[in-house]
Amino acid sequence: MRAAAPERTLLLHQLLPPGRRYVALPSRHRPIVVAEDRPAVLTYVREALLSVPPPLPTWLYPAARAALGVPAVRRCVPGLTVPVRDGGAARDDGVDRLLASSGPVLLLDHSHDPDARVVLLLFPPGSARPALVVKVPAEPVGAAAVVREAERLRAMTALPLDEVRPTVPTVVELLRHKGLPALVTTALPGLPMLVGYHRPGHHTRTGPVHADFGAAAAWLAAFQSATAGEPAPLEIPARAPRPPDHRPDDDRARQQLHALHRRLRRYAAPTTAVHGDFWAGNILLREGQVSGVVDWERARTAGSPLADPARFVVAYCEYLDRRTRPGHRVRGHPGLVAGEPGAALAYALDGTGWYPRLVREFLAMVLRRLGLPLVCGRDAVLAELAAVAAEATDPEFAASQLRAFLRLASAEEAP
Numbered sequence: 001m002r003a004a005a006p007e008r009t010l011l012l013h014q015l016l017p018p019g020r021r022y023v024a025l026p027s028r029h030r031p032i033v034v035a036e037d038r039p040a041v042l043t044y045v046r047e048a049l050l051s052v053p054p055p056l057p058t059w060l061y062p063a064a065r066a067a068l069g070v071p072a073v074r075r076c077v078p079g080l081t082v083p084v085r086d087g088g089a090a091r092d093d094g095v096d097r098l099l100a101s102s103g104p105v106l107l108l109d110h111s112h113d114p115d116a117r118v119v120l121l122l123f124p125p126g127s128a129r130p131a132l133v134v135k136v137p138a139e140p141v142g143a144a145a146v147v148r149e150a151e152r153l154r155a156m157t158a159l160p161l162d163e164v165r166p167t168v169p170t171v172v173e174l175l176r177h178k179g180l181p182a183l184v185t186t187a188l189p190g191l192p193m194l195v196g197y198h199r200p201g202h203h204t205r206t207g208p209v210h211a212d213f214g215a216a217a218a219w220l221a222a223f224q225s226a227t228a229g230e231p232a233p234l235e236i237p238a239r240a241p242r243p244p245d246h247r248p249d250d251d252r253a254r255q256q257l258h259a260l261h262r263r264l265r266r267y268a269a270p271t272t273a274v275h276g277d278f279w280a281g282n283i284l285l286r287e288g289q290v291s292g293v294v295d296w297e298r299a300r301t302a303g304s305p306l307a308d309p310a311r312f313v314v315a316y317c318e319y320l321d322r323r324t325r326p327g328h329r330v331r332g333h334p335g336l337v338a339g340e341p342g343a344a345l346a347y348a349l350d351g352t353g354w355y356p357r358l359v360r361e362f363l364a365m366v367l368r369r370l371g372l373p374l375v376c377g378r379d380a381v382l383a384e385l386a387a388v389a390a391e392a393t394d395p396e397f398a399a400s401q402l403r404a405f406l407r408l409a410s411a412e413e414a415p
Contacts, residue, residue, distance in 0.1 A: 011138060015120060016107060017099050018082045034107040040128045041104045048191045094175030095134060095182045113393040115142040121187060130187040136177050146181045149297035150174050156299055159273055162226040164219065167292050188292025190284030197280050203320055204332025206354050211288055213362045216312050219290035221369060224305050227273035234264040235304045236383035253402060256409040260383050269370045274303035279315030309366045310384035313348065313359055320344040342404020349378055382409055
């Protein structure tokens with residue numbers, strides 16, 4: 001595993017309060033999770049965060065989970081030492097002041113995209129759950145996203161959200177860290193849906209997957225009902241995927257998007273608020289229900305009601321085949337063969353079996369609620385797949401999403 005860049009290591013050292021003991025997972029050279037060595041924080045890490053996303057080895061986090069549960073063994077987990085900083089520099093930094101006066105701290109550094117943010121969870125003294133979340137841009141290019149999320153959250157919480165209001169974070173304040181903005185919001189209860197998703201066997205069994213789709217559908221119905229506005233023609237993302245050095249594919253993508261645009265705009269539905277990145281990593285669950293939804297930087301107060309359900313389908317399919325060797329059938333999904341970009345999404349939209357049936361029922365339920373014909377479901381998913389490709393900052397990921405979009409859009413044209 002590659003080591004963290006020196007600039008990233010410096011940022012972590014600047015953020016973490018000195019003079020405390022931390023454990024770093026999966027390693028101190030490339031930490032993804034840095035947790036203060038307190039029983040409440042480590043218990044939270046074990047329960048709420050330790051799942052193994054591809055391509056990390058499956059044994060890695062189960063071993064860490066076991067090690068964190070045994071104090072004697074915990075000393076073998078990689079530690080992180082934060083040098084003591086010049087005390088005068090911290091007095092003018094709002095984030096430093098907040099962290100210095102906080103209880104235990106948990107730092108998450110999951111993304112290395114150019115606009116990535118480092119996330120800190122702050123625990124009140126004696127509490128088993130965080131109360132505040134602080135987002136700090138890892139690079140200056142990420143500053144705009146931090147400010148944008150603050151603006152979108154404030155606009156969202158001004159809407160009549162009714163019963164879903166407790167599931168949306170509240171902006172506490174916008175601070176500064178080394179000249180860059182840092183967003184402080186309330187922390188929401190629950191465990192990320194993605195934690196269960198990545199645990200062995202979860203998405204190979206009907207029960208857990210039905211529960212995930214049911215929870216997402218219930219939250220979306222309440223969210224969209226509370227924010228419904230006047231009917232408008234269905235919209236799709238304005239941007240087409242932009243793959244580097246693949247101009248023919250770029251032209252084909254634009255043509256396919258134009259065709260999607262023509263088809264969808266034949267139909268109208270009430271505009272609703274849109275989260276913009278509604279996937280398992282941003283959905284928190286408690287007792288089988290959605291207890292929180294996070295990361296609102298792409299939110300809109302009025303948009304297409306098909307965007308969020310379509311994004312959920314696209315993202316849920318993303319990892320179904322990631323732990324299966326190319327060319328082999330995926331366990332729990334006999335109709336799915338791993339290896340080709342978009343294979344799981346094609347299987348969900350056009351295949352047979354319990355999972356494709358569940359996906360199509362989920363989309364049909366959304367469409368019936370909105371008074372739309374079933375033919376809109378597949379087009380909405382394709383439009384959202386194009387949006388994922390357009391938003392991607394990783395060129396390799398963007399290219400794979402583009403290939404999946406073109407493959408599925410071509411299948412749409414087939415007799």
